[in-house]
Amino acid sequence: MHTTTIGTLNVTSVLFFMLFVASTLVITYWAAKRTRTTKDFYAAGRSVTGLQNGLALAGDYMSAASFLGIAGLVSTKGYDGLIYSVGWLVGWPIIMFLISEPLRNLGKYTFADVVAFRLSQRPIRAAAAAGSLAVVIFYLIAQMVGAGTLFKLMFGLPYESALVLVAALMISYVLFGGMIATTWVQIIKAVLLLGGATLLVFLVLNKVGFSYGNLFHQAASKYGDKFLEPGGLVSDPVDAFSLGLALMFGTAGLPHILMRFYTVPDVQAARKSVFYATGFIGYFYILTVTIGFGAAVLIGAESGQLGRDLIMKIDAGGNMAGPLLAEALGGSVFLGFLAAVAFATILAVVAGLTLAGASALSHDLYVGVIRRGQSNEKEEVKVAKIATVGLGITAMLLAMLFKGQNVAFMVGLAFAIAASANFPALIMSLMWKRFSTQGAVWSIYLGMISAVLFIVLSPTVYVDIIHKDTKAAVTKQVAEIDGKVKANAAEIDTLTKQLVPADAVAKLKKKEQAAATKKNADIQSTINAKKAEADALVAQKKDASAKMPVAPIKYRNPGIFSMGIAFLVGIVFSFLFPEKEADEKFAEEKLREYVGIGAE
Amino acid sequence: MSKISKKELLNDAEFKSLVSQKNTISWILTILELVLYFGFIALIAFNKPFLAQKLTEGKATTIGIPIAVGTILGSWVFTGIYIFWANTKYDKMVKDLKDKIGG
Known part of the structure; x- marks a missing residue:
């Protein structure tokens, strides 16, 4: 009989977690004394180095969902899990080649700064804030529901208490320490996560004689050759391409990722940080996939049971594959460490999201739209702090509302909105001289609305959630x-x-x-x-x-359609409502974009 | 050295060459990345048996595994190529241009 301590309170875990919380709070206290201006609060005074920002980007991006989720997917479905892990990485080169440097040179704190650079400020900022907030809210809900469920599963901690704890900590980091504290929380988390995963992979490889061939051989002999072949998870070609588009370009439209490029002093550091981040994240996914195969092969090996069955018995989604493997190979101490790392991971991601959401509310919506750009530093920081608390509490309450619901689709939705509302407007404003205010505004709104509508009318929501009972x-x-x-x-x-x-x-x-x-x-x-x-x-x-409910749209992934709509609308409306002034300012934008003249 | 104005810089041959070189590199690498990733997706969508082939006869590892890992590594190599170009060529061109207008 295979026994596990998962689901009970683990002393090591609590100790590691308290150590993490204590050190991050000390950093927050230190950061609070250095956070006075808007530049400090939103952009850590632009003092973050390329390597630091690379780690922080990786920290912002590597969520517990990708750590536990991908390992779980690989351990239960084999090769199909690997397909997903590739998709999560490929957006980063796009950020490097097309986004990071112009963003750094043209903007100040949010990506709306760039889109609004030569267009009308108010309508653009309102639309961009809506796009950012939609991404942030859906992503936050998914992360927080995941956090609540995870801690219940791992320690038996009540769902609501876990949420209150997560919300209180993430609000503290952002409220007092702004971007400086958030950046350091990300860096610590990234180092812990990469270190923990590396150690786990070392233990796995140690068991299989440091041979991937041997690992795959054992996997195939336990689960059949099919385990190492693409299976049914990605079946429809249109859906496969759509998912690929959303993952790739969604990454390049995530507000909390884009915001990080303002924390570095110049474009050199910006591009360096993407190079580091891509390396860290790619390495992380290779580790995660190894953990997945290791879990399938090694868990239950001593009792002669199949790892996959044991994993799915605890959580049908496979999310406990990594923790179970840690316990099997390193005992309850290592399980405790990894559980604390998972907790730190979630905390860091939600802190980054909260800061991005608060910036959209204060910098774009309050200052840009309500105060028409007329506001002083002190007022803006104050509004940003109020927005932080408001957003944090809202996210917590929403996560309580969605208790027990299947919210996995919300991550996909966040990426689809980022790819359809944020990315097309951003890239067109950078590349296309004739892009106009009307083109940008409608591209953002219609990209966002179509992404949401397509998902609501797809089998994922229409059948699996709305008509769940039928x-x-x-x-x-x-x-x-x-x-x-x-x-x-x-x-x-x-x-x-x-x-x-x-x-x-x-x-x-x-x-x-x-x-x-x-x-x-x-x-x-x-x-x-x-x-x-x-x-x-x-x-x-x-x-x-x-009588089985049939979704009006048969595709599960909206990317190909909603991105298409966003680009088409952007182009058509720019031609219908041209803007001579924007056309002329393109020259100025070019100088700043390519040479950095006048960049902040 | 005579300094030129921002407006003159816009029509400067060096500036134009900088913009076109930067755009060429960026788009070539973007297209390579798209081909790499969507090529992989196309194999999954249209030619699963190809990915299911064994790497060597009698061993379990399929071709699909190095292809997937290769896509991850290839993406990183592309960012490396870009950063190498930007650090060695682009930054120098930017510096020359900045000198032209006096910083």
Whole structure:
């Protein structure tokens, strides 16, 4: 019997976690004394080095969902999990080649600064703030619901208490320490996560003689060759491309990632930080995939049970693969350490998101739209702090509201909105001279609305969430009919065996022959009746299946459509409502973008 | 050395060459990245048996595994190529231009 301490309070874990909280709070206190101006609060005084920002970017990006989720996916579905991990990385080169340097040179604190550079400030800032907030809120809810569920699963800590703890800490970091504290929380978390995952992978490789070939060989012998081949997770080509687009360009449109490029002093540091971040994140995903295969092979190896079954028994989504593996290889101390790292991971990500959301509210919405750009430093920092508290509490309450709901789709939605609302407007404002205010505003709003609508009308939300009960009822009914069909077939089978074979009948005496023929005829009529029942059951099943809710849109990933709409609308509206002034300012933008003249 | 104004700089041949070189490098690498990733996705969508082939006969590892890991590593190498170009060529061109207008 395989035993685990997952689900009980782990002393090591609490100690490690308290150590993490204590050190981050000390840093926050230190950062608070250095956070006075807007530049400090939003951009850490632009004093972060390339390596530091690379780690912080990685810290912002590597969520617990990707750590626990990808490892879980690989451990339960094999190769298909690897496909996902690739998708999470490929947005980074795009950020490097097209976004990071112009963003650094043109903007101040948010990506809206860049889009609004030569266009009308107010409408652009309102739209960009809406796009940022939509991404931040959905991402925050997904992370916080995940946090609550995770801590209940890992330590038996009540859902609500976990949320209050997470919210209180993330608000403290951002409120008092602004970007300086948030950056250091990210750096510490990134180092802990990379270090913990490296150690776990070392233990895995140690078990398989430091041979990946051996690891894959064992995986294939336990779960079959299919485990190392692409399977059913990515089936429809349109859906596959759509998902790829959203992952790739969504990464390049995440407000909390884009914001980090303002924390470095210049473009050299900006590009260096993307290079480091891409390396760290790529390394991390290779580790995570190894952890997944290691979990599938090594968990339960001693008791002769299949790792996959043990993992799914604790959590059907596979999220406990990493922690279970840590326990199997390093005992409860290592499990405790890894659990604390997972907690730190979530905290860091939600802190980064809260800061990005607060910046959109204060810098774009309050100063840019309500005060028409007229505000002083002190007022702006104050508003940003109020926004931090407001956003933090809102996210916590929303996460309580969504308790027990399936919110995994919200991460996909956040990426789809980032790819459809933020990215097209940003890239067109940088590359296209004739891009106008109307083009940008409508591109952002329609990109966002179409991403949300497509997902709500897709099977992911329409069938699996909105019509959850109908789906369950129909599935149950169909299963019942299937059971009856099976029983019916078995009865027919038994009856057929009772028939006296024709050659046997021929050998019988006349009197007995008549009796046997009559008996055969009786059985045959019963069989015919049963067969008629079977036909009726097939018809019943067809009727029942027809009641299964069907989503108006069959694709699960909106990327290809919503991004297409955003670009199309941006182009059409720019041609319909051209802006001469914006056209002329493009020259000035170019000088600042490429040479850095006038960059802050 | 005579200093030129911002407006003159815009029409300066060196500035134009800087912009076009930077855009060429950026777009070539972007397209390479798109081909790399969506090539991988296309294999998954249209040619799963290719990825399911064994790397060497009798061993478990499939071709799909090094291809996936290669996509991750390739992406990183591309960012490395860009940063090498930017650090050695681009920064120098920017410095020359800045000198032209007097910082």
